[in-house]
Amino acid sequence: MNKKKGKEWKIKFLGDDIVLRHVGLKILDWVNRFKEIGDIIVQFDPGHAALPWAGFRFLLKICLAKQETVDTILIGLEKIAPLIDRCTVYEFFYLHVDNTASQNLEKSILRLYIKILKFLAQAIQSNSANCFAENRIKAVFTTEDISNDLREIEDLGRTVALDADVTEAQSTRTGFERLQKLLEDVHLTVSPFRPRLDAIEQKLERARKSEILQWISEIPYTEHHTRISESRLNGTTDWLFKREEYWNWRVTSASKLLLLRGTPGAGKTYIASSVIDSFRTTSEKLAYFYCNRAEPSRRDPRKILCTLIQQLAKTDSGEGTGLLTHVVDIYEKREKEGQKSAQLSLAEARDLLVQITDVYPQITICIDAMDEVDNDIRIDLLKCLNHVIQTSKNVVKIFVTTRMDVDILNQFDNFPRIELQPDDNVGDINKFVLTKVQSSIDDRLLLDGVVSNKVKKEICNVLCQRCKGKYLAALQVSFPCKMQLESDVMRNLTTLPDTLKKIYEEIYKGILTQEGRAPKIALNAFRWIQCSKEPLSSETLLDAVTVEVDTTGEFSQTGSVRVKQLLTICHNLIILDKKLNTFRFAHLSVDEYLE
Numbered sequence: 001m002n003k004k005k006g007k008e009w010k011i012k013f014l015g016d017d018i019v020l021r022h023v024g025l026k027i028l029d030w031v032n033r034f035k036e037i038g039d040i041i042v043q044f045d046p047g048h049a050a051l052p053w054a055g056f057r058f059l060l061k062i063c064l065a066k067q068e069t070v071d072t073i074l075i076g077l078e079k080i081a082p083l084i085d086r087c088t089v090y091e092f093f094y095l096h097v098d099n100t101a102s103q104n105l106e107k108s109i110l111r112l113y114i115k116i117l118k119f120l121a122q123a124i125q126s127n128s129a130n131c132f133a134e135n136r137i138k139a140v141f142t143t144e145d146i147s148n149d150l151r152e153i154e155d156l157g158r159t160v161a162l163d164a165d166v167t168e169a170q171s172t173r174t175g176f177e178r179l180q181k182l183l184e185d186v187h188l189t190v191s192p193f194r195p196r197l198d199a200i201e202q203k204l205e206r207a208r209k210s211e212i213l214q215w216i217s218e219i220p221y222t223e224h225h226t227r228i229s230e231s232r233l234n235g236t237t238d239w240l241f242k243r244e245e246y247w248n249w250r251v252t253s254a255s256k257l258l259l260l261r262g263t264p265g266a267g268k269t270y271i272a273s274s275v276i277d278s279f280r281t282t283s284e285k286l287a288y289f290y291c292n293r294a295e296p297s298r299r300d301p302r303k304i305l306c307t308l309i310q311q312l313a314k315t316d317s318g319e320g321t322g323l324l325t326h327v328v329d330i331y332e333k334r335e336k337e338g339q340k341s342a343q344l345s346l347a348e349a350r351d352l353l354v355q356i357t358d359v360y361p362q363i364t365i366c367i368d369a370m371d372e373v374d375n376d377i378r379i380d381l382l383k384c385l386n387h388v389i390q391t392s393k394n395v396v397k398i399f400v401t402t403r404m405d406v407d408i409l410n411q412f413d414n415f416p417r418i419e420l421q422p423d424d425n426v427g428d429i430n431k432f433v434l435t436k437v438q439s440s441i442d443d444r445l446l447l448d449g450v451v452s453n454k455v456k457k458e459i460c461n462v463l464c465q466r467c468k469g470k471y472l473a474a475l476q477v478s479f480p481c482k483m484q485l486e487s488d489v490m491r492n493l494t495t496l497p498d499t500l501k502k503i504y505e506e507i508y509k510g511i512l513t514q515e516g517r518a519p520k521i522a523l524n525a526f527r528w529i530q531c532s533k534e535p536l537s538s539e540t541l542l543d544a545v546t547v548e549v550d551t552t553g554e555f556s557q558t559g560s561v562r563v564k565q566l567l568t569i570c571h572n573l574i575i576l577d578k579k580l581n582t583f584r585f586a587h588l589s590v591d592e593y594l595e
Contacts, residue, residue: 052084052116076123079150080116083157087112090160094167101170105163112156119149209323212331213314215340217307219297223579224290228273233435236428237267237274245416249397255389257398259412262420264589267428268401271420272368275399285363287311293372294584294591295535301373301381305349308365312356326355350384357392370402372588382411430464436477437463445481447489455486462493476503478572482510504593507571518569521545521561525570525583526594535582538563 087109095106240246240260249258262268269290279286287308292298313327330352334340344352357363365385373381389396402408409417437460440446447455463476476496480489497503511522524545528536536544545566546558561569563576566583575586585591 052080052113052120076119076150079153080119083112083153083160084116086157086164087160090164090167094164094171097167097171099167099170101163101167105160105167108156108160108163112153112160115149115153115156119153212323212328213310215331216310216313216327216344217303219289219303219307220580221289221307221311224292225273225276225288227577227579228269228290229277232270232273233428233431236431237271239424239427240271240274240418241278243418245418249399249416252397253395255392255394255396257385257389257400257412257415259408259415259417260399260401260420261404261409261417262401264403264592265587266420268420269368270428272366272399272401276366279364279366285312285360286366287363288366289368291367291369291372292584293369293588294529296533299373301377301384302344302346302349304367304373304381305346305353305384306344309344309349309353309356312353312360312363324356324359326352326359346380346384350387353384353388354391357388357394357396360394362395362397364397364399366399368401369588370400370408371405375407379407379411382408386411426464430460433463433477434460440477440481447484447486451486455490458490459493462496479506501593504573504590507573508593511569511571511573514569517558520548521566522570525566525574529574529583529585530591530594535580535584538576538581538583541583542566 090105090109094102095109096102246258249256260268260271272288272290276286276288288311289304289307290298291304297303309327313324315322315324330344330348331340334342367385370378370381385398385400389398400408400412437446437456441449441451441456443449459480479496480493483489483492497506512519514522524547525541528541528544542561542563546561548558567574567576573586573590574583576583
């Protein structure tokens with residue numbers, strides 16, 4: 001051992017100059033670190049670490065108390081301190097696990113501790129009071145003996161480290177298996193509730209989807225179509241699908257509009273419903289709309305476009321049907337900005353419709369009664385449809401029915417059209433007349449249901465020759481039903497009104513010549529239906545028609561009226577839409593006549 005003024009104390013060990021101060025600092029570092037885990041964990045009953053640690057501290061205390069640096073012992077202490085530190089941690093974490101690896105680790109730690117205890121016992125014995133003289137240390141171990149003991153301790157330490165790694169791997173696997181078992185238990189616990197949780201999730205998704213769809217449009221377009229489609233006779237309108245104009249439009253790979261023009265009451269709406277049904281049986285994307293001048297929402301170009309968007313926005317993926325991101329993004333943007341109540345403008349609806357058409361290879365749009373859109377703003381709808389056809393990247397086909405309005409013809413002048421002629425649907429009208437006459441007989445409306453085949457055939461022949469439209473035929477059938485004698489029916493067949501105007505005049509005269517308050521109730525019903533901003537519910541209208549205003553301006557209600565009574569009083573110029581629970585005119589021409 002050398003001590004030089006101003007120099008570090010050093011010793012030779014295995015050919016190296018060991019700086020004892022550095023060794024001491026390392027020991028102190030281990031002591032400080034182990035103080036927190038050594039003393040505490042030993043008191044926590046770690047088992048085997050208590051004895052070697054107590055010996056270590058006792059020997060260290062002796063060396064420090066004598067203020068002597070014992071080179072060989074200090075080297076050993078430096079090697080032993082971190083081993084005891086690590087083994088204590090191993091005990092704390094791994095020896096409580098019941099597996100083979102943990103048992104092997106415990107045995108390895110015990111072998112290491114035994115070797116350390118032997119080393120410490122010999123070191124303590126060599127540093128007893130009899131071994132110190134003149135402040136010099138009398139070493140009992142040679143450097144070679146210490147080196148051999150420390151090598152054996154280091155080998156045992158490496159064995160402990162390897163066993164600890166194996167134990168950690170085993171513990172990790174065991175922990176993973178336990179975790180997996182816990183997850184399985186959780187799954188078993190949750191499984192009975194999974195269907196209910198899935199149902200709740202699907203319900204929330206459907207509610208969100210419904211909220212967005214309602215934001216786009218609230219018009220019940222499916223109910224409009226169902227009512228018309230169900231009242232259409234099977235086999236009628238089939239002639240259209242054989243027309244060259246329709247077939248060319250149907251099979252073309254270009255965006256195109258087909259215009260069907262016809263007179264009032266010619267059956268254009270039934271034709272439109274038939275076209276819609278023909279597409280609903282295919283996988284092609286379809287959107288449709290029935291315009292109606294009697295309802296403000298059904299004659300507004302912006303709302304018409306929004307209803308078309310609502311239909312095309314659905315992705316049609318089964319029960320979990322979703323919505324196109326184009327639509328959802330606009331809605332969520334409105335939602336974030338606190339403008340959820342702000343509906344799509346006409347320009348936004350037009351541009352969004354173009355974006356949606358770019359999603360599908362082909363879409364078809366059917367619009368019935370374009371002429372019933374407000375005259376002042378109808379041009380906006382016509383321009384939007386033209387814009388969609390011209391700018392869409394994919395195929396867009398549009399089918400439109402209308403009367404002979406010039407502005408519609410001018411906007412669609414470059415597209416093919418079908419002029420509905422009397423001979424086109426004569427078969428449909430004949431079938432309709434036969435059905436209508438037979439139902440009048442079955443319901444005992446015509447001659448109390450007692451009608452000979454000869455009379456029935458004559459009525460059908462005359463009506464088929466005189467009728468130029470389904471609605472006209474329906475009205476003409478009602479005239480024979482007012483007669484009580486077969487001879488009167490036969491005599492008056494040839495004098496039946498042959499135009500809608502003449503028929504309405506006859507019906508109107510009949511309404512005004514009714515007894516009592518019936519004419520006033522009928523006129524009240526016509527006015528309420530014509531002038532109300534939105535369609536009234538059947539209950540509201542039934543109450544409103546019986547309200548009277550006296551000379552003092554006071555309101556009073558005179559009795560009540562039932563649905564069947566009101567329909568009879570109005571001579572069936574109005575009908576009850578049961579799906580929408582509202583009264584409306586039987587045909588647009590009724591509204592036009594009353595105006």
